[in-house]
Amino acid sequence: MIRRLSAFGLLMLAATVAPDAASACERCFGAGTDAPAVAAVSASMFALLVVISSVFMGVIGFFRNVQRRTAELERNDPSST
Incomplete structure (x- = not known):
């Protein structure tokens, strides 16, 4: 259980440090429809x-x-x- 929480914590830390990598896809992020x-x-x-x-x-x-x-x-x- 602790190992799973640690992996989740590392994932959240990585998403916080590099928010560009954690951004949504073009469809969800609001790119042009064309x-x-x-x-x-x-x-x-x-x-x-x-x-x-x-x-x-x-x-x-x-x-x-x-x-x-x-x-x-x-x-x-x-x-x-």
Whole structure:
């Protein structure tokens, strides 16, 4: 635990001593929107959002399907009454 805190302390010290190295990327730092790097980062962020949303919707769909099938099995099971 002490070793982890020491590594974190050294990282914070380095960020304090060299703030230019700890600056944000061009997108977060507020570079002009006409820069090609900013356009590329924006496109990649959108692509990742689409992928993450697709996976999330798949998980939701799976659990809704399980819930629907469970309810259907409970309705059609004569031994449950």
